[in-house]
Amino acid sequence: MTKLRGTLNYANVVATLALFLALSGGVVYAAATLGKNSVKSKNLAAKAVKARNLAKNAVKSTAIAPNAVSTAKLKKGAVTGVKVKGGTLTRGNLAAGTLAGLQVAEVQAASVPGVTTEIPGGTPVPLIGTAAFTPAAGKSYELLTELKGTPTDANGTESGGCEVFVTVLVNGIPFAGAGIFANAGGTPPFNFEPVGSSSTAIGLQQAGQPQTLSALAFGSTGCSPATVASLRAVVVELG
Secondary structure (H helix, E strand, O other): OOHHHHOOOHHHHHHHHHHHHHHHHHHHHHHHOOOOOOOHHOOOOOOOOOOOHOOOOOOOHHHHHOOOOOOHHOOOOOOHHHOOOOOOOHHHHOOOOOOOOEEEEEEEEOOOOOOOOOOOOEOOOOOOEEEEEEOOOEEEEEEEEEEOOOOOOOOOOOOEEEEEEEEEEEEOEEEEEEEEEEEEEEEOOOOOEOEEEEEOOOOOOOOOOOOEEEEEEEEEOOOOOOEEEEEEEEEEEOO
C-alpha cells in the first residue's frame, strides 16, 4: 500500500481520470446533451432501429418510398373495403371472372312518345345515358329491356284495348323489346300489364366494332291520353 501511495501523484490521477471520461463518461455526457435533430441517419448502425423502437403512428405515408410496400408485406385481411379509396379499383384491377357481369351501356326515356298513335315504322324514342359500347374479344353481351307505365283502355269494355310496345335496336337492327297493355273488357288479372321486360343475347359481336342503342315506340289508338310509359335498356358484358 505504501508503495502504491508513492506512485500516486496529481499528474497521474488527473491523467487516469481524463482517460476514463474519454472512454465512458464523455459518451454518457454526449448522449444526455444531444440537441434536437443531432442524430442523423448516417449515425445509426444498419438495422439499429427495430419496430419496437417506433412510437405508434410514428411512420407516416410520406415517409414511405413509392412501391416500398408490396402485397407480400401486407397482413392477411389487413386491407378491408373501408380502406380502399372510392373509384380507385376498376374492373381491370380484378382477376378475370371476379365479377359476373359488367354494365357497359344504359339508356333511358322518362316519357316514351307515340304511345297513343299508330305510326308505320314506329316513333323514334329520344334516349339519354350511355348508348354506345365497344365489344371486347372473348366477351358476350346481353340486352335487358324494361317498359313500364299506366296503360289505359280508351274503349272501355268494348272490344280491343291499349297496347304499347318498344323495340330496342343495336346499330339499327331490332334485337329486343318490351310491352305493356290494358283491356277493360278482359278477365282480371290477365287484362292489365303495367310492366314488361325481356332479356336477350345480342349475339356474337365483332370485337372493336362500336355498337349503338336506339329505340322505336309502337303505340295504339286504343290507348287513352292517360297512358304514359318509361323505358330503360341495359347492356351487360359477360365472360
